[in-house]
Amino acid sequence: MAGEPCLTTGSVASTGSATVNAPVSPRARRLASEKGVDTAQIAGTGPHGRIIERDVIAAQGTPKSGLAKAMMADGGLQAPAAGSGIGGMVKGSDLKVWKPTHTENLAGEGEEFKVEKMSNMRKLIAKSMYNSLQNTAQLTHMLGADARRIQALRKKAKKALEEGRIDANITINDFVCYAVIKALKKFPKVNSHCLGDTMRIFNVVNLGCAVDTERGLMVPCVKHAEDLNIIGLSKALKKVAEDCKKGSINPDLLSAEGASFTVSNLGGFGVEWFTPVINVPQSAILGVGTIVPRPKDLGAGVYAFVPYLGLSLTYDHRALDGGEATRFLKQVATEIENLEVEF
The missing domain is CATH 3.30.559.10 (Chloramphenicol acetyltransferase-like domain)
Known part of the structure; x- marks a missing residue:
């Protein structure tokens, strides 16, 4: 079975109101380019609203493991500000309560079947199994x-x-x-x-x-x-x-x-x-x-x-x-x- 990949979130989290054409420090610009962060969506905390490196780091959000991401998406759980993993990574154990998948009945009353969306965890398992059988x-x-x-x-x-x-x-x-x-x-x-x-x-x-x-x-x-x-x-x-x-x-x-x-x-x-x-x-x-x-x-x-x-x-x-x-x-x-x- 596939393990828990250490991926960071791709969403942008601003700490305040972004300033159009705000100045960006060279280090912040380089980090933003590496991480794919849009500096136009970031509110700088440096002098005169300057965007500095810590602002880009904050905009990346808290890193989350693959299992934590799947649990959050599947159960609607909220991640803590920082997790117990390396670099504050949020692990599955940091999400204290697991809420099992809820089935959404997309069929009308009296229909012969219902449509159940795959959880993110199920998708990870499916991908791993398919990859195994396709490549060996x-x-x-x-x-x-x-x-x-x-x-x-x-x-x-x-x-x-x-x-x-x-x-x-x-x-x-x-x-x-x-x-x-x-x-x-x-x-x-x-x-x-x-x-x-x-x-x-x-x-x-x-x-x-x-x-x-x-x-x-x-x-x-x-x-x-x-x-x-x-x-x-x-x-x-x-x-x-x-x-x-x-x-x-x-x-x-x-x-x-x-x-x-x-x-x-x-x-x-x-x-x-x-x-x-x-x-x-x-x-x-x-x-x-x-x-x-x-x-x-x-x-x-x-x-x-x-x-x-x-x-x-x-x-x-x-x-x-x-x-x-x-x-x-x-x-x-x-x-x-x-x-x-x-x-």
């Missing part, structure tokens, strides 16, 4: 992983939490992400960005995780996830997910370029397999499905139903061949089936 060669491979091991670990973690031996509610998704990190360290080319004729191969795992929020899909990332144990990873994943839902996520953690690989989990909705869309410029994304019973050969002619976890890997065929993508997917399954963690 995406293919999805699907594989099941025996989930008995992580189910046993989940049961063990739940008991440890109840007994106060750990302070994190470690979920199935946390164990899957932990296994993915291990697999990525063994397949560095999957942990990469495809940049056309070059690739950026990461030595660290900056793990993106898709989060469903009221405002739409958001993909924050956990930096240097390979340095975390299972408890630390569980806490970090929950922290960024909660920050997204509250609108307080650090914009730097939403940049698609900030993550090296993404995991999207729809298992909680009962989905077994799906085709996740790559968060470009990343080279791949893993979709995690629900756990369902499937027959398995236990050896010696013995078959039994065991719980299987659906894994769907979408990769950019420009960056990865099918064989390497499949080997990585099988490695993820192997890590899940043989995961060792300490509480």
Whole structure:
């Protein structure tokens, strides 16, 4: 998913009545030219109404991140005079209350449909998805992983939490992400960005995780996830997910370029397999499905139903061949089936 671009507003905010043909200082004129500010619309605060640099800066308005802009336009919120970001930038967390999109019923009474305008956030998501599918060669491979091991670990973690031996509610998704990190360290080319004729191969795992929020899909990332144990990873994943839902996520953690690989989990909705869309410029994304019973050969002619976890890997065929993508997917399954963690 696209992050929160740091853009400044393009509107002109005058501090008083503009003076026609008011004198403009050289520095103010240069800055106005760079920023596209019309000095004729600015009231100067210098001697004799002279327009100085600070007047041009004030006329630019308070800079706002992409998420803050979308929230303001979609919910009619007002920005504070200065935000908590760099240079006073207004972030999503500075807009304390989010008002969900209101549907405008443009159809008359008794009509068979209504027209709903897309929110700015929805437009950002749409643009990102369209760009991903238009500019990459995406293919999805699907594989099941025996989930008995992580189910046993989940049961063990739940008991440890109840007994106060750990302070994190470690979920199935946390164990899957932990296994993915291990697999990525063994397949560095999957942990990469495809940049056309070059690739950026990461030595660290900056793990993106898709989060469903009221405002739409958001993909924050956990930096240097390979340095975390299972408890630390569980806490970090929950922290960024909660920050997204509250609108307080650090914009730097939403940049698609900030993550090296993404995991999207729809298992909680009962989905077994799906085709996740790559968060470009990343080279791949893993979709995690629900756990369902499937027959398995236990050896010696013995078959039994065991719980299987659906894994769907979408990769950019420009960056990865099918064989390497499949080997990585099988490695993820192997890590899940043989995961060792300490509480």
